[in-house]
Amino acid sequence: MLQKYRALIGANALALALAQSAFAAEKAEVLHWWTTEAQSKAVKVFADAFNAAGGEWVDNAIVNGDVAKPTGINRIVGGNPPTVMMMNAGKQFGELADQGLLNNLDDVAAAGDWKKSLPADVLEAVSRDGHIYAVPVNLQTPNWLWYNKALFEKFGVQEPKTWEDFFAAADKFQAGGIIPLAFGAQPWQQHQLFNGVLAGAGGRDLYLSIFRDKNPEATKTPEFKRVAETYAKIRSYTDPGTPNRSFNEAASMLTTGKAAMHIMGDWEKGEFTAAGWVAGEDYGCVLGLGQQNFLMDSNVFIMPKGESEAAAKAQALMAEVMLDKDVQVKFNNLKGSMPVRNDVDTSGLDACSKVGLEVLEDPGKQLAGPDWLAGADMLNSLADVVVEYWATPSETPDEFADKYAAVLSEFQE
Amino acid sequence: MSTPPAKIHNVPMGEGPSGRAPKGVGPARIGIYAFLVISALFFLLPLYVMIVTSIKPMEEIRLGGLFTLPTTITFEPWAKAWSSACTGLDCRGISPGFWNSVKILVPSVFCSIFVGALTGYALSFWRVRCANLLFAALLLGAFLPYQVFIYPLVRIYSATGLFSTIYALVLTHVIFGLPVMTLLFRNYYAGIPIDLFKAARVDGGRFFSIFFRLMLPMSIPMLVVAVILQVTGIWNDFIMGLTFGGLANRPMTVQLTNLVAPTEGEIAYNVNMAATIMTAAVPLIVYFVSGRWFVRGIAAGAVKG
Amino acid sequence: MKQRPIRWSVYAGLTPAILIVVFAYIGTIIWTVGISFTDSRMLPVARFAGFNQYVRLFATERWLTSVQNMVIVGVLMIAISLALGFLLAVALDQRIRAEGFLRTIILYPYAMSFIVTGLVWQWILNPTLGIEQTVRGWGFENFRFDWIIQKETAIYCVVLAAVWHAAGLVMAIMLAGLRGIDQDLWKASRIDGIKPWRFYWHIVVPILRPSFISATVLLSLGVVKLYDLVLVLTGGGPGFSSDVPAKFVMDYLFQRQNIGLATAAATTLLITVLCALTPWLYAEYFRAEKRKD
Structure with a gap:
């Protein structure tokens, strides 16, 4: 013993x-x-x-x-x-x-x-x-982009690195009758996607001034506007079946070839593995579209x-x-x-974990996740605003920014 | 007593129609039948959808057409829903939930009716200080939203180690069943001649002996209504099972919501609908078998919501 | 009955009821109301915060939406159920064939749990599975019936399912009321040659006033407690567009662990119900009692 x-x-x-x-x-x-x-x-x-x-x-x-x-x-x-x-x-x-x-x-x-x-x-x-x-x-980290390699090859699409790339690729898939982005519009998934956009398209400074400093002024910046616009634009690349769809259902849209991409955390790999998919062969992965950040969780x-x-x-x-x-x-x-x-010995990790590890080695790309910086109460209140924004196509980015700022000012210390 | 819900059983449903006698087959007559038939279709639609889908193979469901009759009939979804459908890692179907519900149901129905009958009896025949106050508090308890009580109860159960046990659920059903049960029996005993009670007192009957020997045996009709009411109510409960039952004791309704939550890529609608019918089966059987008693019960107990 | 000495056995018999009232009802209500005046988050703390939670509650869009939804469901569901239930009862009362069978069909939904009701309607209303899909399958490619996934209309799906569940109850209450109406009235109306709809509208409806009141009370209590149905039918979504107060409280109590705000919401709900209820209860039970004495 x-x-x-x-x-x-x-x-x-x-x-x-x-x-x-x-x-x-x-x-x-x-x-x-x-x-x-x-x-x-x-x-x-x-x-x-x-x-x-x-x-x-x-x-x-x-x-x-x-x-x-x-x-x-x-x-x-x-x-x-x-x-x-x-x-x-x-x-x-x-x-x-x-x-x-x-x-x-x-x-x-x-x-x-x-x-x-x-x-x-x-x-x-x-x-x-x-x-x-x-x-x-x-x-x-919750901000991985997973994609179906076979579909990318078929449509001759390169791995996207930025949100501009992403939308260009999405247009091609949409034209070809493929759902560009698998998505489940459950509140946690919507908020997670938004935070990914915030870190990737808005950048590190904006991200920190929101979650760490809780600064309402941050929402008045052009960066925040870009985030809000990007997030709203993603909506048009999803299918009508999103309400209440779970993340694993969305994952299966990739493995069955219905959708080309999905943005989700590391745990997605478990679903792919269960479907017999191998990292780097059947599916590819991009960490943090736009500014590459590892949102540590x-x-x-x-x-x-x-x-x-x-x-x-x-x-x-x-x-x-x-x-x-x-x-x-x-x-x-x-x-x-x-x-x-x-x-620890990392040689046994899969292709995607290695990508993550590489990013992690640069301290400048490590970014504390929202949960590390803010309390559940504030995050849930923000999630409400984000969810409402997604569900309301008529809401403008400026209206959204105002509501977002109102929550931040409530929690500003 | 003039409780509105109780009014309904003063007037038996079977007394016969009072409307005008038909004057042959006029357009009005056809209109009435058309209205009734369309309404009946509306009420039947969900049951039809569930039954039809539950006996279709998945290949047929994939083709769409939720309302079409099956071309091949299979009972496999029923078998799967009962004993092998998965909730997370647990692939025992809905049957554990069924048995949990039974385990919750039997003691809860028994205890809640007993306490309700006893309280109703005490309040009807015996002079009790602050009886009105007690009765008013009980009535309020029947009407108030559960959300007011739930958090403190969670804490009390946690502190006493009852949380996530079957005892917590039984106790909760007794607590929230008490107002309606008391009301029911208080109304019933109000209709029993007071002289009968006085005679029993003269014969030397005491509080409990009169209850057990005289009142309880006389209450059979009300007991039947109470049992029907509590069986359907407790079986259909969701919020208490969800909040207090914990993993091991979750009733069938709670388990159903977990079971139908998609865990794999394709949602097995036939299995889900079979499980749903099974969950609805107990109250439906009670309803179809007991018919008029059920109507009395819901009318008296609908206050429970 | 004349005054007798206190019998302890009576109080022994009432002990469970007294304990339940004192601890489970009154005690928990005081606790809940108490917490609502603190700034408790995950755990109850004794830091007094005045009306802060209430101020925040009424500045929370989601709460306002859920209250608004409760009003929408309340008004529509009660109005439609009363109308439908009454009409069904009147129709059933016309000496029609298979009355018992039809009655059974109309009332059976009331035996079903809200969970089952919500699930089955969710399937029927799901645009990729239910009605929309089926009608499109018939060749109407542009047919749309996607209320449940539209923010503005999702709450009406709740109304639809709730009416389906409750209309039978109203029918049963109304039918019992109709059967209680004096036969002579009908004969008189026929002799006088009053048009049937006039007779129903001017004579029957006023007579059935108590039935309408009790049905309304029963339905409105259901509206305040509305939770399970919304949970499984729409999950409160899309967004929080179909949220209701009872669900708001549950979410903040357990998932969001903000019990200060949750208890403030629960207390608000409590006060609303008390305001609506106390006069009715008083009139129904205690005034009637006094008259009897």
């Missing part, structure tokens, strides 16, 4: 101590919402490693994060928390930390030398007032305060396991995202 554990984690003093305590088979109930085929396989990597390290993984997977999150939060607040719970990095768990409901992971982080092996931005995104409260497990796990000592031990063990180098590579390969550690 001990041998196996050492091989997995590496023999530092803390690991040894943990391993000894782990003989008691620390039970950990893990609440998460990774339920698609690709996601479950990825979670299983964590579960297997945790069990091998002497823990006992109790899986509590809830379909749909919108249901899972409130369920977990209610249990935490009600004093009946899961041992470990998934979250997104950023402001989401801040209030829980403020109320003293989460275990502080400073010691675990110090023991694992997170400062050295994790990007500084990520560390900041899992911290609150200088203390670490969550274990980040991956890096992903990370799945994290929080460790709620429990009554028992055993739970705390299980939590520490979980943190170690999740950030183990081998586990990181295996997990992220299956999940379709990038390892959060910067010191």
Whole structure:
């Protein structure tokens, strides 16, 4: 048992101590919402490693994060928390930390030398007032353009790099009777697309002055107007079936050849893989049309305060396991995202992850995701404005900018 | 009592038409029949669509024509919907939801009717301090939107460890079923001669013994209405199951919404519609079998919304 | 009944009801109203914020849209259901054949859950699947019936499905009312040679006033609680164009974790219902009671 554990984690003093305590088979109930085929396989990597390290993984997977999150939060607040719970990095768990409901992971982080092996931005995104409260497990970005290579060849279209390229390509597909852009008009997808346009067509400075500075004046700039126009223009390249379409339905429009392109996060790859598609062969990928930015987003796990000592031990063990180098590579390969550690072997990653990694190496292209910069309340209010704009073809970019500015001024600090 | 909903069962539906007798087949007569037939088609349309689609193979659905009769009939969608359709990774069909609903239904119906009958009995026959206040509070509870209660209840259940258990759901159904049940039995007992009660008192009957030995056996007709009302109401509940039931106890309605949410590229409409019919089946059977009782029940209980 | 000593067994029997009223009704209402005056977000906090949440609520376009939608659904759904239900009841009352069968067909939707109702209408109204697709298949290539995906019209789809669900209930109430009308009135009208529509409009409708009132009350309560139907039929969309207050509260309570705003919205809803309800309840239950004594 001990041998196996050492091989997995590496023999530092803390690991040894943990391993000894782990003989008691620390039970950990893990609440998460990774339920698609690709996601479950990825979670299983964590579960297997945790069990091998002497823990006992109790899986509590809830379909749909919108249901899972409130369920977990209610249990935490009600004093009946899961041992470990998934979250997104950023402001989401801040209030829980403020109320003293989460275990502080400073010691675990110090023991694992997170400062050295994790990007500084990520560390900041899992911290609150200088203390670490969550274990980040991956890096992903929502602003990928995926495209059907066969269709691109058939129509003689080059890989687009800018939004101008994109519209030129889209015109060709439309003329040829192919839906240029697969899209699902669910609010989260609309907002995500908009933020991608904001970073790509509007640029880094505009993006930051909106999400970081919450500056309403930013909406008066020509850059913002370009973003608003671009976003509205995308609408005419989608089909009438968009309302309520899920992202995986949209993904299947690519694999079935109905649509040529789709803008979505890394997790799209899981859908392609399930359809038997190979990165770089069947589908291509472009990160961040326009200004290439990696909008950093990370799945994290929080460790709620429990009554028992055993739970705390299980939590520490979980943190170690999740950030183990081998586990990181295996997990992220299956999940379709990038390892959060910067010191792991990346040769096994697929063609698209390599593109992402390349972009990530340039700190000037790393951009904190909206969730890292602003609270859910502000983002949801902005999403309402964006969704309304999409649903109202008669709304002008200026009207939209005014509404957008009104939300920002409400949250300006 | 003059509750408007209760009025309906003072007048049995079967008393016979009161309108004018037909004067042969005039244009007015044809107009009436045309109106009724068109309306009936409107009301039947969704049921027809569901049944027809649920027995079509996917190849036929892809051709379009939601309203055409199937050329090949298959019951495979029904089998799939029942036992092998997927919700996320869980490919057990809608049957777990069915059994969850049954598990929620039986204790909820029993408890809510019992508490409602007991309360109605106490309020009708016994002098209770602040009885009017209690009754008014109960009535308000029947009318207020659930959204007012839901968050605190979530917190109370979480703190007591009831959250995401079947007990939380049963308790919730008792809580929100109480007003209508009380109203129902209070009205019913108001129609029982007070002398009967007085005689029982003279014979030395006490609060509970009179309830169990005399009142409950006399309440059979009202119990039937209450059972019908609660079975359909609790079966059709969505918001409580969604909020309090958690993953393991989600009732059939909640599971249905998850099941029909597209997870794969092509939406299996035939399977989805089969699952939908199955979810509607229990209240529909209650309705078709119990007919007039059902009408009484909804009229009395429609306040529950 | 004359005053008797307090019997504890009576109160024991009432304990569940008392506990439910005190904790589940009154306690939770106080809690909800209380939170609405704080600046709670994900968790309830005790920082008093006055009417800030209410100010913000009424500056939120989505809330105003959802209130407006509630009014649209309320007015249209109740008016159409009352009219349709009444006409159906009158038609059924004309000594027609297969009355029982038709009655069954008209009322069965009321036995269905809003979830089922919403799903099936969503399929029928879906332009790529339902009516539009079918009519186009008949050769009318330009036929359009895409209300459900248009921002301006999606809410009318909710009205349509709600009418389908509720018209049978109105029919049942009205038919019971009609059957209660004195037979002599009909005979008299015939002898006097009054035109049927005049008779219905001037005599029957006023007699059925209580039935109209109770049907209206029942339907309007349903309107305030409208949640499941919208959730599955339109999801509140496109955008938030078909959102309703009950759904707004649920979204902000759970998905958006802004319980301050959500409880402010719930409290607003509560006050609206109380204002509409209290006079009616008083008149129905307590004044009647006093008269009896």
